Amino acid sequence: MEWVNTILQGVLLGGLYAMFAAGLSLIFGVMRLVNIAHGDLIVLAAYVALVTVQTLGINPILSLVIVVPVMAIIGYTLQRGLLNRTLGDDLLPPLLVTFGLSVIIQNGLLELFTADSVKLNAGAVEIESIAVGGGLAVGVLPLAQFALAVVVIAGLQWLFYRTALGRAFRATSDDPSVARLMGLNNAHVFALAMALSLAIVAVAGVLLAVRANFDPAIGPARLIFGFEAVIIGGLGSMWGTLAGGIILGVAQAVGAQLDPGWNLLAGHIAFLVVLALRPQGLFPKVQG
């Protein structure tokens, strides 16, 4: 029974990881950019939530109303003002610039908020749980987070394949120079993609802030979890990313159950095993 509970917790954790990954793979899909500062932006969102909660005294979940638009605007400006200049055939500039950004964000947060870890309090909902039979109980918050992750991923799928914006994303990703010739303003399209990615990051950040302690240095680990979820699941597939996140979450939970010090390692090992045996991921999108 304990194992079932462990796996269940891992699955729910996987939803959060899938959300870390969704923003990352959206950007890679649209503009072939891997944002090394992605994890630090999640932490930034968590701190924006902190400031919002402290200034307005509202529940952290409500702070989403502020944090999401703020992060989206940051994303649009960041892409339009800085990252668009790094796009091109050479892979060094975007990699190094986003790495520099990661360092800047981490140290900026360190200066503003110190290295002390903090956590946001969502109130009573944090301890509530639902009984799921067999003596098992699932926390309301983790369940809600998982549901939210599913909604976000379904939303992204819908956006990509059923809307004009999604069409623009796919066209610009296919062939940026012809996209321009069809009237698409690539600079604007890429900026919208980044805004969307950071909107997802905002949700992930608030969920992170409520779930556990956070401090300025935990960004890179979030990036790595998101990245591992993408690779395990398979490039190009949103639902695959969800599966990847779940597998990662379960691996970590199982590892922790075996030995508390092994939870992170278990996740990394799961990633390396997939990389060794099935490098294209478990559910890669079949290229049409």
Next chain:
Amino acid sequence: MNDVRVQHSNWSSRIGTTIVVIAFVALAAAPWWAERADLRLLAEIYAYVALASLWNLLAGYAGLVSVGQQAYVGLGAYILFALAMLGGVHPLAAIPLAGVAAAIIAVPVAALIFRLRGHYFAIGTWVVAEVFRLLAAQTAALDGGSGTSLPAAVVLSIASSRATREFVIYWIALAQVAVILFAIVWLLRSRYGLALTAIRDNELGARSNGVDVARIKYAVYVAVAFGTAMVGALIFLQKIRISPDTAFSVNDWTAFVIFITVIGGIGRIEGPIIGTVIFFLLRQTLADLGAIYLLILGVVAIAVMLWAPKGLWGLIADRLGWQVFPLQRRLVTKRRG
């Protein structure tokens, strides 16, 4: 009928190489003219020049951008500590052994992460470093997460007097960076170097001209792991104390190294040297600003990447045709008859 040969040096490299040789002799004599604190600083500078030059070879020449070289710095250091403390190996002998062991480990690691491309490869290297760090934290024999120190007996086996110890470590540090730089120059002058430059400039073109790109990248990755591990081993031998977080620190062994190379100039040998000098100058002036210092470095690195992508050395050298080391390839013909 023409005689054709490849000329590597020019007027600037003749001057440059002479300066380098003179500097080397002067620095070798440093124990006689420098303070002990200066020797430590110099050893630190040599370590960063070495690490940055190796990173430059990997990223600037072989096109393998790694943000996880701290994996090998820490690995080399931990292997040295393990060999010296648990294996009874003399610490100085442990340095090259750590390099070899790291190179052997790098082979399967490369097999795994080379399945990833470009940006994803970079993050993959970070994952590897994290795995090493976590494994080190789990290694009870070396006190796991809290880290450990070299016992006095091991330290004394280097040399009995403290001063001599510091001189020995200093000379090894100088020898390391000299050998690494020499090896890189030699490599780049060879036909492997030509292949590397071709890969850097146009990988597809290189491949279609018969260059075995995969094998060369593999070899460079393992060689860089070898060098990085030895530098890491010496760094921590000097510190005497090790812990997973310091040995595998992203800031110390990757962020600084990348910023040094970017600001100095990627893809040029002189870049890491210039970059290290600038880095240490900045550090002398700004270090007490703590986190702000790193922030400023990040801003400067981004600015350089956007407006001077060839770094400071690239800006100067391209304009003036300078090179310090004889690395250019100029076809020289001499008419006969």
Next chain:
Amino acid sequence: MADPLLQVRALDAHYGDFQALFGVSMRVTEGEVVAVIGANGAGKSTLLKCIAGAMPVRRNAIQYYGVSIGGDPAHEVVSRGIALVPEGRRLFPSLTVEENLLIGGQLGRKGPWNLKRVYGLFPMLEQHRHQPSPSLSGGQQQMVAIGRALMSNPRLLLCDEISLGLAPIVIRDIYASIPAIAAEGLSLVIVEQDIVQALKTARHVYCLQEGRVALQGEAKTLTREKISAAYFGV
């Protein structure tokens, strides 16, 4: 006299150090079909790219209704009413046929062209509308490419080698659609290697040779000898 639809004035174009066009001048009036012919590498595609905004050129080298637009970014040029059917079709592979057409129309310019109209012009596309574009034959893809450009309701349609790689009977079908397009009042610049088709379709012809206009005139006045001489530069 009113400004012509398009005036290309002493246009130079460079790819890095290589100069592809030398002082090319060309004029398109409303409702006209102009053909640009020439051997490979003569600069025909380059000329279209310059007009479409895909290459940096001197501001007043390209004038559209008297307004200088040289060097304007491509997406702005489209919004003014100039659409390009690129060489080699260049459809978006991860989009279906219909999605490719919709992308063409996403600027929302007013005009007679919409999905229904395009399917009316190329009926066989409608059966394949939800298929991924790479699954179509070359000729069908060319129709999609033309339809995609039409969806932006341009005043000027630039067609870059629409006969390339297609069988003669397919080329004939595609060119059969040109009069229907021109009948709406669209002007066309057609770049072609197929001289016969170019002379049949266009009223005015320009022949480029190594980046320069070697010959121009009304199609019916140009003899084979004159064209050969201009085409090959002999």
